[in-house]
Amino acid sequence: MHDILFTPVKLGAIELANRIIMAPMTRDRAGPGDVPTDLMVEYYRQRAGAGLIITEGTQPSPEGKGYWRTPGIYTQEQIDGWARVAEAVHAEGGKIVMQLMHVGRVVVPSNRGYEAGIIAPSAIACADEVPGPDGVPVACDTPRAMTQEDIFRVTEEFVAAARNARAAGIDGVELHCASGYLVNQFLNSASNQRNDAFGGPPEQRVAFAELLLGRMADAIGANRVGVRISPGNPYNGMDPADPEPLFSALLQAADNVGNARTGEGLAYAHVIDMALTDLDTLAMVRSNWSGPIIANNNLKPESGSALLAEKRADAISFGRAFIANPDLPARIRSEAPLAKPDYAHLYTGDDKGYTDYPTL
Numbered sequence: 629m630h631d632i633l634f635t636p637v638k639l640g641a642i643e644l645a646n647r648i649i650m651a652p653m654t655r656d657r658a659g660p661g662d663v664p665t666d667l668m669v670e671y672y673r674q675r676a677g678a679g680l681i682i683t684e685g686t687q688p689s690p691e692g693k694g695y696w697r698t699p700g701i702y703t704q705e706q707i708d709g710w711a712r713v714a715e716a717v718h719a720e721g722g723k724i725v726m727q728l729m730h731v732g733r734v735v736v737p738s739n740r741g742y743e744a745g746i747i748a749p750s751a752i753a754c755a756d757e758v759p760g761p762d763g764v765p766v767a768c769d770t771p772r773a774m775t776q777e778d779i780f781r782v783t784e785e786f787v788a789a790a791r792n793a794r795a796a797g798i799d800g801v802e803l804h805c806a807s808g809y810l811v812n813q814f815l816n817s818a819s820n821q822r823n824d825a826f827g828g829p830p831e832q833r834v835a836f837a838e839l840l841l842g843r844m845a846d847a848i849g850a851n852r853v854g855v856r857i858s859p860g861n862p863y864n865g866m867d868p869a870d871p872e873p874l875f876s877a878l879l880q881a882a883d884n885v886g887n888a889r890t891g892e893g894l895a896y897a898h899v900i901d902m903a904l905t906d907l908d909t910l911a912m913v914r915s916n917w918s919g920p921i922i923a924n925n926n927l928k929p930e931s932g933s934a935l936l937a938e939k940r941a942d943a944i945s946f947g948r949a950f951i952a953n954p955d956l957p958a959r960i961r962s963e964a965p966l967a968k969p970d971y972a973h974l975y976t977g978d979d980k981g982y983t984d985y986p987t988l
C-alpha cells in the first residue's frame with residue numbers, strides 16, 4: 629500500500645530509499661556535557677528504516693540551549709557521540725540530517741546546567757512559558773538584544789556546528805527557522821524590532837536566515853543544507869498574521885542561496901503546514917522555491933500519499949507516529965495498526981517510552 633511513499637527521492641546530495649521522513653523531535657535524553665548517549669544511538673538506530681531521520685533540535689553553542697538535556701554539536705565529545713549515532717543509522721541503510729536549533733530567548737536557565745547569555749534580536753521576553761527540569765512551566769527572562777558582532781559570532785557558531793555534523797558523519801543539516809526559536813525570532817515582527825539591516829520589512833527580517841544558510845552552504849555545500857519553516861505558527865510568541873510576504877521573501881532568498889552558489893539549490897524546504905489561515909501554504913512554498921519540499925503536520929499515510937501524488941510535496945515527515953512505531957515504514961507498507969505514544973514519558977530521560985516500543 630501507499631507505493632508512492634516507497635519510491636526513492638533525492639534531497640540535494642542526500643539519496644533517500646523512501647519518502648517517509650522522521651521529523652525532528654526533542655526527547656531530552658542527552659548525557660552530561662549535552663553529549664549523545666548510547667540510548668540515543670539505539671533510539672535512532674531503531675528508526676533507521678525512515679528514508680531520512682532528522683535529529684532532535686541540537687544546539688550549536690551553549691547559548692543555543694533552552695530546554696533540559698538537549699544535545700549539542702560544539703565539543704569533541706558531542707561530535708564523537710553523534711558519530712556513533714550516524715554510524716548506527718548508516719549501518720541500517722538509513723540517512724540522517726541534524727537539525728540545528730538555537731532557542732534564542734526561549735530559555736529556562738536551570739535547564740542548562742551552566743551560565744550562558746540569553747540573546748534575541750530585540751530585548752523582548754517570550755510571553756509563553758517553558759518547561760523547567762521538573763517539567764513545570766517557567767516564565768522566560770528578557771533577553772539581551774544581539775549586537776551585529778553577536779550576529780556574526782552566532783553565524784560562525786552555526787558554521788562550525790554544520791562542519792562538526794559532517795565531521796561526525798551526519799549527511800547534512802537543517803536550519804530550524806520554525807516554532808519561535810532564534811531564527812524565527814528574527815523573521816517575526818513581534819520579536820524583531822531592530823532598526824538595522826536585520827530588522828524592518830520582511831526582506832530585511834530574512835537577512836539573518838539568509839546569512840546563516842549562505843555561510844553554512846559555503847562550509848558544507850548547499851545541497852547538504854535544508855531549512856524548516858512554520859508559516860503562521862503562533863508558538864513562542866510569534867505573530868501569526870499575514871505569513872505570505874515574509875515567507876515568500878525567505879523562500880526566494882533561500883532558493884537564491886543555493887542556486888547562486890552551485891546552480892543547485894539547498895537540499896530541501898521542510899514545511900510545517902499549520903493550516904490556521906486561508907493561505908495554501910504548500911502552494912505558496914512551491915511558487916517561491918524551486919527545490920524539494922517535505923510536508924509535515926498531522927499527516928497520515930493516506931493524506932501524505934495524496935500530497936505526493938498531487939506533487940504538492942516531494943516527501944512527507946511524521947513526528948509523533950515515529951515515537952511509538954520505530955518500524956513506521958514497514959507498518960505503513962503492510963497497513964498494520966499504529967501504536968500510540970506514551971506522552972507521559974516523552975521527556976523523562978530513560979528508556980521507558982523511548983527505546984522500548986516493539987517493532988511488529
Ligand SMILES: Cc1cc2nc3c(=O)[nH]c(=O)nc-3n(C[C@H](O)[C@H](O)[C@H](O)COP(=O)(O)O)c2cc1C
Nearest residue numbers: 651652653654684685924925926927946947948974
Ligand atoms: C515530542 C516532540 C518534540 C518535538 N521537537 C521538535 C524539535 O526539536 N524541532 C522541531 O522542529 N520540531 C519539533 N517537534 C515538532 C515535530 O517535528 C512535528 O512538526 C510535529 O510533531 C507535527 O508532526 P506530526 O503531526 O507528524 O507529529 C516536536 C514534536 C514532538 C511531538
